[in-house]
Amino acid sequence: MRFVLNVLWALFGGGLLTALEYLLAGALLCLTVVGIPFGVQCFKIAGLALFPFGKDFTGGHGGAPSFLFNVVWFLFAGLWIFLSHIALGLACAATLIGIPFALQHLKLAFVALAPFGTRVHERP
Numbered sequence: 001m002r003f004v005l006n007v008l009w010a011l012f013g014g015g016l017l018t019a020l021e022y023l024l025a026g027a028l029l030c031l032t033v034v035g036i037p038f039g040v041q042c043f044k045i046a047g048l049a050l051f052p053f054g055k056d057f058t059g060g061h062g063g064a065p066s067f068l069f070n071v072v073w074f075l076f077a078g079l080w081i082f083l084s085h086i087a088l089g090l091a092c093a094a095t096l097i098g099i100p101f102a103l104q105h106l107k108l109a110f111v112a113l114a115p116f117g118t119r120v121h122e123r124p
Contacts, residue, residue, distance in 0.1 A: 002054035005100065013101035014088055015050055018108070022046035037069060038077075041115040048111060048120050052104040055120055062117030070114040078113050085109035 009015040026042030029035035048055055070078070089105035092098035111118055 005053040006051045019046045019050035054123050056123045057111050057118050057120045059118045066117035069116040081112040082109045
């Protein structure tokens with residue numbers, strides 16, 4: 001079931017386009033030494049954006065360095081990415097069939113808000 005939902009997500013829920021955007025942003029950020037930690041987080045979110053069904057995340061790992069990186073991320077990118085996923089989630093929720101996709105956009109929104117110290121794992 002997860003496979004079917006992930007394929008439908010990639011084709012109709014915006015997952016493929018969202019993952020490609022995160023991959024492009026990650027590649028551009030990795031061109032600079034300062035941007036490498038932020039690029040790695042974009043790659044992590046891209047993996048979740050491509051196959052979100054069957055995955056979950058836990059936050060709060062990493063301590064003070066993760067907190068500082070999350071503050072910088074939030075100020076320059078996190079808030080805008082969060083708002084875009086909320087808007088996409090609301091658009092998906094406008095139809096009954098899009099509600100599962102809307103929930104995945106909400107999941108991505110919270111991961112994109114503060115990705116440092118967040119771990120993505122398979123749901124049992």
